[in-house]
Amino acid sequence: MAYFARRFLFFIGTLWAAVTLNFLIPRLQPGDPAEAIVSRLAGQSESIDPAQLQAIRIMLGTPDGNLFEQYLQYLGAVVQGDFGVSYTYFPYSVTHMIGQALPWTVILVGVTQIISFIVGTLLGTWAAYRRNSRVDSVITLGSTFLGTLPFFWLALLLIYVFAITLRWFPERGGYGGGSSPGWSWIFISDAFQHSVLPAVALLITGPIGWIIGMRNNMVQSLGEDHARLAVARGLPRRRIALTYGARIAILPNVTGFAIALGSVLGGTVLVETVFNYPGMGRLLLESVSSRDYPLMQAIFLFTTVGVLVANFLADLLYGFLDPRVRKAETA
Amino acid sequence: MTLLQVENLSVTYTPRDLPANRAVHDVTFDIDEGEFVGLLGESGCGKSTLGNAVLRLLSPPARISGGRVVFDGVDVTTASEDELRALRWTDLSTVFQSSMNSLNPVIRVQAQFADTFAAHRIPGDVTARATELLELVSLDRHVLRAYPHELSGGMKQRVALALALALRPKLVVLDEPTTGLDVVVQRSILTRLAELRRELGFAVLFISHDLGTVLEMADRVMVMYGGEIVENRTAAGMLHEPRHPYTRGLLGSYADPRLPDVQVTYIPGRPPDLSRPHRGCLFTPRCPHAEDACREVHPELLPERGGLVRCLVAQEDRLPVVRLGAADAAATIGSHFPATGALTDPGGTPDVVAEAVLSVDQVSKRYTTRRGLRTSTTDAVRDVSFTLHPGRVTALVGQSGSGKSTIARLVTGVERPSSGEVRFEGGSGPTVRVDRLRGRALVDYRRHVQMVFQDPFSALNPTRTVAYALSRPLVNFAGLRGTAIRERSAQLLESVGLAPAGQFLDKLPHQLSGGQRQRVVTARALAPDPQVLIADEPISMLDVSIRAEILELLGELVRNRRLAMLYITHDLLSARLLADEVLVLNQGVLVERGPTRDVIGAARDDYTRLLLDSIPNPFAPAKRSGDASVVRSAQPGG
Numbered sequence: 014m015a016y017f018a019r020r021f022l023f024f025i026g027t028l029w030a031a032v033t034l035n036f037l038i039p040r041l042q043p044g045d046p047a048e049a050i051v052s053r054l055a056g057q058s059e060s061i062d063p064a065q066l067q068a069i070r071i072m073l074g075t076p077d078g079n080l081f082e083q084y085l086q087y088l089g090a091v092v093q094g095d096f097g098v099s100y101t102y103f104p105y106s107v108t109h110m111i112g113q114a115l116p117w118t119v120i121l122v123g124v125t126q127i128i129s130f131i132v133g134t135l136l137g138t139w140a141a142y143r144r145n146s147r148v149d150s151v152i153t154l155g156s157t158f159l160g161t162l163p164f165f166w167l168a169l170l171l172i173y174v175f176a177i178t179l180r181w182f183p184e185r186g187g188y189g190g191g192s193s194p195g196w197s198w199i200f201i202s203d204a205f206q207h208s209v210l211p212a213v214a215l216l217i218t219g220p221i222g223w224i225i226g227m228r229n230n231m232v233q234s235l236g237e238d239h240a241r242l243a244v245a246r247g248l249p250r251r252r253i254a255l256t257y258g259a260r261i262a263i264l265p266n267v268t269g270f271a272i273a274l275g276s277v278l279g280g281t282v283l284v285e286t287v288f289n290y291p292g293m294g295r296l297l298l299e300s301v302s303s304r305d306y307p308l309m310q311a312i313f314l315f316t317t318v319g320v321l322v323a324n325f326l327a328d329l330l331y332g333f334l335d336p337r338v339r340k341a342e343t344a
Numbered sequence: 345m346t347l348l349q350v351e352n353l354s355v356t357y358t359p360r361d362l363p364a365n366r367a368v369h370d371v372t373f374d375i376d377e378g379e380f381v382g383l384l385g386e387s388g389c390g391k392s393t394l395g396n397a398v399l400r401l402l403s404p405p406a407r408i409s410g411g412r413v414v415f416d417g418v419d420v421t422t423a424s425e426d427e428l429r430a431l432r433w434t435d436l437s438t439v440f441q442s443s444m445n446s447l448n449p450v451i452r453v454q455a456q457f458a459d460t461f462a463a464h465r466i467p468g469d470v471t472a473r474a475t476e477l478l479e480l481v482s483l484d485r486h487v488l489r490a491y492p493h494e495l496s497g498g499m500k501q502r503v504a505l506a507l508a509l510a511l512r513p514k515l516v517v518l519d520e521p522t523t524g525l526d527v528v529v530q531r532s533i534l535t536r537l538a539e540l541r542r543e544l545g546f547a548v549l550f551i552s553h554d555l556g557t558v559l560e561m562a563d564r565v566m567v568m569y570g571g572e573i574v575e576n577r578t579a580a581g582m583l584h585e586p587r588h589p590y591t592r593g594l595l596g597s598y599a600d601p602r603l604p605d606v607q608v609t610y611i612p613g614r615p616p617d618l619s620r621p622h623r624g625c626l627f628t629p630r631c632p633h634a635e636d637a638c639r640e641v642h643p644e645l646l647p648e649r650g651g652l653v654r655c656l657v658a659q660e661d662r663l664p665v666v667r668l669g670a671a672d673a674a675a676t677i678g679s680h681f682p683a684t685g686a687l688t689d690p691g692g693t694p695d696v697v698a699e700a701v702l703s704v705d706q707v708s709k710r711y712t713t714r715r716g717l718r719t720s721t722t723d724a725v726r727d728v729s730f731t732l733h734p735g736r737v738t739a740l741v742g743q744s745g746s747g748k749s750t751i752a753r754l755v756t757g758v759e760r761p762s763s764g765e766v767r768f769e770g771g772s773g774p775t776v777r778v779d780r781l782r783g784r785a786l787v788d789y790r791r792h793v794q795m796v797f798q799d800p801f802s803a804l805n806p807t808r809t810v811a812y813a814l815s816r817p818l819v820n821f822a823g824l825r826g827t828a829i830r831e832r833s834a835q836l837l838e839s840v841g842l843a844p845a846g847q848f849l850d851k852l853p854h855q856l857s858g859g860q861r862q863r864v865v866t867a868r869a870l871a872p873d874p875q876v877l878i879a880d881e882p883i884s885m886l887d888v889s890i891r892a893e894i895l896e897l898l899g900e901l902v903r904n905r906r907l908a909m910l911y912i913t914h915d916l917l918s919a920r921l922l923a924d925e926v927l928v929l930n931q932g933v934l935v936e937r938g939p940t941r942d943v944i945g946a947a948r949d950d951y952t953r954l955l956l957d958s959i960p961n962p963f964a965p966a967k968r969s970g971d972a973s974v975v976r977s978a979q980p981g982g
Contacts, residue, residue: 247432
């Protein structure tokens, strides 16, 4: 139990550090967001009217008080899920904007990540099981080849072939103009149609890392003494491959997978931009290009917290999967 | 009846970027049912490769390039995987070296037994059967619930042995089963193995570089050199009348430390490079009896005096005659191998003892471990006092876990004692209280106290040259700059016998042999010109044939440079050879101390006697079996 308690304290500590850094970093940057907005509204050359500036400050809810008071206010707001008002999507709140974008990303990227991990682990295991056979060559060389293709090129190729030439799937967006978000059959099938191409793009490149990692780890653990002894003990090949190879080889990948799942919250900027998909990645890109500080900050915080939570869960899982870790921590 | 027949077996390694290497060449031998056969040789002679070939466990780039292995009527070399699986473990099982990695780390011991039974469709209660097997090797049933990392090395090795006997095989291949274990643990495992073999009647192929163990355990011994069997005869025959010069050389590295005069020898030179073609006898470059014909003609393995030997000189009966009885063997064994360097024990009364450079005064070290809310304390060292003097070697002997390494850490200032004082009196200034040093003062102190580590393979950075390894202490402690560093490095290498130094300075560790690496580690320890040298098991990872060489070097350095040495070991023979004074440590307490010859020759404490009795002793094989109960009671759980 000491292992799990220690992991939890570590998690709380990192979480606090992440939240605090998220508060500090924008304040250490030069420039004032309100001035930036006014100068954008008024044009570069004109002078800024102090009253205008004050109005915008009030509208945006720019904090007052010293840094420490601001920090306390910020902590309180974060705990309540209040991230302020978006500058670009005024008067919508940041929470509202994220609430709009998050489901799209979580469903598209989350589902493809899980499928990628499962497919990649299975293919990697198969390649290692049939090491140096044709299966191994096809899997290893094939995934290395696909891994070298630029992702955006692959995505554009998919759009060109399946959306523009064959017209099987829509080329952009999360749903068509004819349907509006809701639990209707029309909307769901429409959203599914729109998600096929981005999902395929993600699924082509997603498993590659898992394949290579799993294969190499497993080849290594099958070369160790305990696996050779299992051969000498006359265990069936499949039993050796699973319990003496894959069971050990998957351990480092579990951590990698948890981190990958955690970073889903931040969205994948590239795929959402290419397919104009209304998820977190696109929201992040827009917030950065329009200097929407509250939105940006909230997305960063979301990503960080996502990775931290995922990491914590991975640590817990690892404690169950690898008995050596528990021991090493307590000793 | 013949159980295993190996006929003209050759194994070749064909690595991708290196020349092919014939690790095993034209090996032929038989093992009868119930026979205990030892396979002996230095590292790299092909003995493990041969064992793996017999089990058909070779993996690329190694492959059987000729000959066959027939086990109980089945040709193992050509059998299909299915035929082989039927044979495996039910008839032919194995224990790998030291079992650090031979159990699956993520499943419990019980599951590894269950796997084995399931694979061979053995019905019945796994727990009951496994418990019974663990009892065979004197382990408690709670071990079944443990994961491998929760067991000590000795316990893991017992589990591996229990696993090997699970299906009552006809032949067990034991590949260095006790290498890396403590002498006392080794003794208890070997004793149990001998008893089990008498009870169960399986045959054994026992692979080891440890001649003492092999000769003591085996009915018949095969000696391998350069991938070939060079001698094959009964253990008793080999002990009384070794016929191959290499066997004689190996025997020379053994002696009974209790005898009044102890002398060991070593075999100069290195084993042959098997990736290059050779003419004549492979042992010629290291052989004291080599003749012109040996350089031209490759000798055959021919019957000779009741055994087989591959040596022209022996076959033509021109070897110097030795016929030794067990009683006087140890005393004179060194003499029939006229090696260049023979190491005799320091013996005699020491010269006038100089002032102590380092005093350890009533030192105790207590470790507190916290698990949840409970705390437990361990007294690693209790009330230990001793002094180190220039030009003298003090040996600290004891089993693993006896507190030897803790004392080394206290002396080097890595840890502080819970009570007591460590004083360094060798500096130019006033006495240094080592137990109070910190920061810069500690760094200054360490130039005077240097260490030689156990494992020369991991004590050197594999990506840096010898010159770099030596330059670090020269820059940090001696403050040398520029070309002076290289000059001083060369001098250091020559002082440890690596001459000409130019050949070694730019080599990487992997290009050196184990003995050469240990010399480099020693040179590095000498670089800051220390007054105290702490050698922690400096020879235990080295081949038996070269151990004496390193001991000789350490002995010379101590006497020529007036170093004070703390020699930490569990090996009493080496302590006998090197040390002036011996301290015996048992569970953190000094139980016996005194001049080496008195302590080892006439031990008074039971624990010292236990350590002495645990040393594999081929010269007195008969008295072994009686000691078993003593050994086991002293080492519960092993």
